[in-house]
Amino acid sequence: MADVGVEKQRIAMAIEFDGSAFHGWQQQDNASSVQAELQSALLAVEGEAVATVAAGRTDSGVHAEVILVHADVLSARWQRSHLAYLHGLNSRLPESIRVVGVRGVASDFHARFDCRGRAYRYQIWNRNTPSALHRWRHWWMPRTLNIEVMQQAAVHCIGRHDFSSLRASGCQAAHAIRRISELEVSRSGYTVSIEVTADGFLYHMVRNLVGNLVEVGLGKQTPEQFRQLLALQDRRRGAATAPAHGLYFIDALYDDFSASELIGCS
Missing domain, CATH: 3.30.70.660 (Pseudouridine synthase I, catalytic domain, C-terminal subdomain)
Incomplete structure (x- = not known):
């Protein structure tokens, strides 16, 4: 059995962002993106790179009142306090991006492919x-x-x-x-x-x-x-x-x- 400290929990995050400053959701090599900022915040919290998947992509300049994103994070840290985890991410994000809701989901949940x-x-x-x-x-x-x-x-x-x-x-x-x-x-x-x-x-x-x-x-x-x-x-x-x-x-x-x-x- 894997050590509890490295067990993962898949979470769903509701993300709000002002798209004016970004070249869309998807991470790009030579342009700012919402995904890159979110993954940078997750790296700071988790101490390791965390991949994210969104319900859909947005073009440069497009905004989101709420878009769903999933990620796999350390279960022990997540279980200590869901609200603290949310605030921890927001403290590391620019003001133009906010995590406005979180919940745990099944390990096979997929923000894009499960979207109806x-x-x-x-x-x-x-x-x-x-x-x-x-x-x-x-x-x-x-x-x-x-x-x-x-x-x-x-x-x-x-x-x-x-x-x-x-x-x-x-x-x-x-x-x-x-x-x-x-x-x-x-x-x-x-x-x-x-x-x-x-x-x-x-x-x-x-x-x-x-x-x-x-x-x-x-x-x-x-x-x-x-x-x-x-x-x-x-x-x-x-x-x-x-x-x-x-x-x-x-x-x-x-x-x-x-x-x-x-x-x-x-």
């Missing part, structure tokens, strides 16, 4: 002047958006479809078929939010979706033309990709819990 659904929100600042406070939190859109027709167009995405028309050219997925379970367009003050939940996403799929829905909201496309665009399965016919800084990863869904349910847990 992912959710994103895209935020648009819909006012004729930009915001001094939300510059890197929204996509500024000075012309008024028609939320009702945007929602009418969004309905055409619900269900299982081939989303090739929303798939970036660099996408490496084997196919473009995905199932969107929820897609809502709403307004609160000057902020227009587009929230979407699916079993998986293609490269730049959400940002391409937003780009097209904005064209509908501006009257450049009708909801029916958007439906026809989806049926064409041709990305070249679609609108420009929305910028990264308005996008937020907001949840990862599993069989018995979600990433957002871990917030505040110890």
Whole structure:
């Protein structure tokens, strides 16, 4: 039997981060990343290198209200105090990254492969002047958006479809078929939010979706033309990709819990 001091515990961490300062989640040789910062904090706590796996990847500039990450850590240290472990990690992370919840999981749990659904929100600042406070939190859109027709167009995405028309050219997925379970367009003050939940996403799929829905909201496309665009399965016919800084990863869904349910847990 292995010595208790080297027994490992797999943990799931709910991570929040401001993506403005990072070139995405994934560790890179010549650019700052959220994964590199988290693994550096884990190294400081654990005294040895710790690999991390996230529910999904994010592009440069994309934010996360909560994304799930798993890692294998020393069981003895973890069992002493889950809350102390969380605070220990946060004390070694930059202020732009926070662990906001933790829990122990089974040794075969996988943050990416066990994920049954992912959710994103895209935020648009819909006012004729930009915001001094939300510059890197929204996509500024000075012309008024028609939320009702945007929602009418969004309905055409619900269900299982081939989303090739929303798939970036660099996408490496084997196919473009995905199932969107929820897609809502709403307004609160000057902020227009587009929230979407699916079993998986293609490269730049959400940002391409937003780009097209904005064209509908501006009257450049009708909801029916958007439906026809989806049926064409041709990305070249679609609108420009929305910028990264308005996008937020907001949840990862599993069989018995979600990433957002871990917030505040110890």
